[in-house]
Amino acid sequence: MKNITLLGATGSIGVQTLDVIEAHPEQFRLFAISFGENVEKALPIIKKFRPEWIVVKNDQVKQHLNSFLSGNHNIIAGETALEEISTHHKTDVVVNAVMGSVGLKATLSAIEQRKQVAIANKETLVTAGHLVMNKAKEHQVNLLPIDSEHSAIFQALNGESRQQIEKIILTASGGSFRDKSRDELKNVTVEDALNHPNWSMGAKITIDSATMMNKGLEVIEAHWLFNIPYEKIEVIQHKESIIHSMVEFVDYSVIAQLGTPDMRVPIQYALTYPERMKLPQSEHLDLAKISKLHFKEMDFSRFPCLKYAYEAGKTGGTMPAVLNAANEVAVELFLKGKINFLEIEHLVAKMLENHDVITNPDLETIQSIDKETRMKARNISGSL
Numbered sequence: 071m072k073n074i075t076l077l078g079a080t081g082s083i084g085v086q087t088l089d090v091i092e093a094h095p096e097q098f099r100l101f102a103i104s105f106g107e108n109v110e111k112a113l114p115i116i117k118k119f120r121p122e123w124i125v126v127k128n129d130q131v132k133q134h135l136n137s138f139l140s141g142n143h144n145i146i147a148g149e150t151a152l153e154e155i156s157t158h159h160k161t162d163v164v165v166n167a168v169m170g171s172v173g174l175k176a177t178l179s180a181i182e183q184r185k186q187v188a189i190a191n192k193e194t195l196v197t198a199g200h201l202v203m204n205k206a207k208e209h210q211v212n213l214l215p216i217d218s219e220h221s222a223i224f225q226a227l228n229g230e231s232r233q234q235i236e237k238i239i240l241t242a243s244g245g246s247f248r249d250k251s252r253d254e255l256k257n258v259t260v261e262d263a264l265n266h267p268n269w270s271m272g273a274k275i276t277i278d279s280a281t282m283m284n285k286g287l288e289v290i291e292a293h294w295l296f297n298i299p300y301e302k303i304e305v306i307q308h309k310e311s312i313i314h315s316m317v318e319f320v321d322y323s324v325i326a327q328l329g330t331p332d333m334r335v336p337i338q339y340a341l342t343y344p345e346r347m348k349l350p351q352s353e354h355l356d357l358a359k360i361s362k363l364h365f366k367e368m369d370f371s372r373f374p375c376l377k378y379a380y381e382a383g384k385t386g387g388t389m390p391a392v393l394n395a396a397n398e399v400a401v402e403l404f405l406k407g408k409i410n411f412l413e414i415e416h417l418v419a420k421m422l423e424n425h426d427v428i429t430n431p432d433l434e435t436i437q438s439i440d441k442e443t444r445m446k447a448r449n450i451s452g453s454l
């Protein structure tokens with residue numbers, strides 16, 4: 071029986087992780103959860119799974135949650151509380167499914183305590199991949215990927231050494247606006263952008279998918295997780311999201327992982343690795359019914375965010391942290407109707423242009439650059 075600490079339990083990945091836990095009561099127990107503010111969504115989770123610990127964003131949310139709960143519940147608030155449950159002696163596995171770089175310190179602390187870490191939260195690896203991977207190496211902790219593309223690569227690699235890899239090929243659906251020209255992007259709405267063709271996900275990642283920043287973040291995530299140079303990471307458009315990604319080996323043999331677009335499959339694999347288990351809710355892949363799979367070369371001028379991510383990744387140092395923080399602010403402003411869709415990429419580009427990179431940054435430097443970037447991005451967002 072593994073005790074799971076689930077960071078971001080009320081989110082899209084969080085809820086699907088709960089499905090996996092519920093499907094295997096003999097294997098998994100929900101030990102602790104965290105969420106931001108969504109008390110309404112958290113209450114039925116708390117009542118059903120009865121986690122020992124609950125972490126919320128701040129004291130106000132704690133008070134609000136307490137007003138609905140009777141009996142003894144350990145409710146704590148803030149970022150250090152995330153670290154507390156992630157390093158608790160009863161925690162066996164930490165699932166990091168929060169949105170944004172807020173999960174960074176908890177991930178680092180969990181690794182220090184040699185917890186198994188299943189990671190969906192790509193912003194953590196983009197912002198501080200070198201710190202996370204060095205810590206994982208130092209404490210001999212395997213980071214198990216949940217992101218569908220990285221789970222696919224992990225499965226395709228199946229222990230083969232990185233010297234055998236010719237390249238990694240990440241697949242991209244193209245997102246909500248894949249059939250629109252740049253001209254047609256000028257007047258798109260938030261509602262249109264949130265309509266992903268294949269996946270049902272949280273708002274932020276769905277917008278990232280439409281700008282192609284999601285794939286850019288995934289390129290950086292793959293670089294760190296698999297220790298592969300950017301020159302050996304390729305992106306290809308594949309509108310069906312059936313092939314989740316591929317690895318080409320030095321003999322040009324290509325191994326791909328396929329499946330219906332269902333995040334419960336990679337979530338479960340990260341929890342059961344190296345074993346596999348039946349997942350009652352998932353469906354067979356019916357290739358005869360699908361009949362055709364499509365592929366298209368990436369157009370970097372149509373999707374400049376992908377170009378920015380490659381450039382930021384190759385530059386390294388604090389540049390990926392700036393990319394991520396600027397993008398988090400831009401997406402938040404777009405979702406609130408404060409900037410338009412194309413201004414997301416303009417804001418990111420401006421922040422990257424104006425940043426003097428710091429090489430090999432430590433945690434404090436990354437956190438201060440992250441904070442500064444968010445502040446500057448908000449300030450210039452009115453004059454794009």
Ligand SMILES: NC(=O)C1=CN([C@@H]2O[C@H](COP(=O)(O)OP(=O)(O)OC[C@H]3O[C@@H](n4cnc5c(N)ncnc54)[C@H](OP(=O)(O)O)[C@@H]3O)[C@@H](O)[C@H]2O)C=CC1
Pocket residue numbers: 077078079080081082083084104105106107108109111126127166167168169170172190191192193216217218269270271272273274275333
């Ligand atoms: N959804 C998907 O299919 C996939 C997601 N991912 C990655 O997984 C991560 C989660 O994505 P997703 O589940 O879609 O996101 P959601 O927006 O659906 O959920 C985010 C979760 O994080 C919590 N949260 C947000 N802000 C804070 C904060 N400041 N402090 C504490 N908790 C916070 C939310 O709480 P609350 O509800 O209270 O706001 C919620 O539980 C992201 O990094 C994403 O890129 C990767 C691959 C696929």
Ligand SMILES: CC(=O)[C@@H](O)[C@H](O)COP(=O)(O)O
Pocket residue numbers: 217218219241242243244245269275278279280284285333
């Ligand atoms: C499910 C998942 O892993 C997402 O990151 C998904 O890949 C988004 O799809 P695109 O970014 O390819 O549109």
Ligand SMILES: [Mn+2]
Pocket residue numbers: 217218219288
């Ligand atoms: Mn993905």
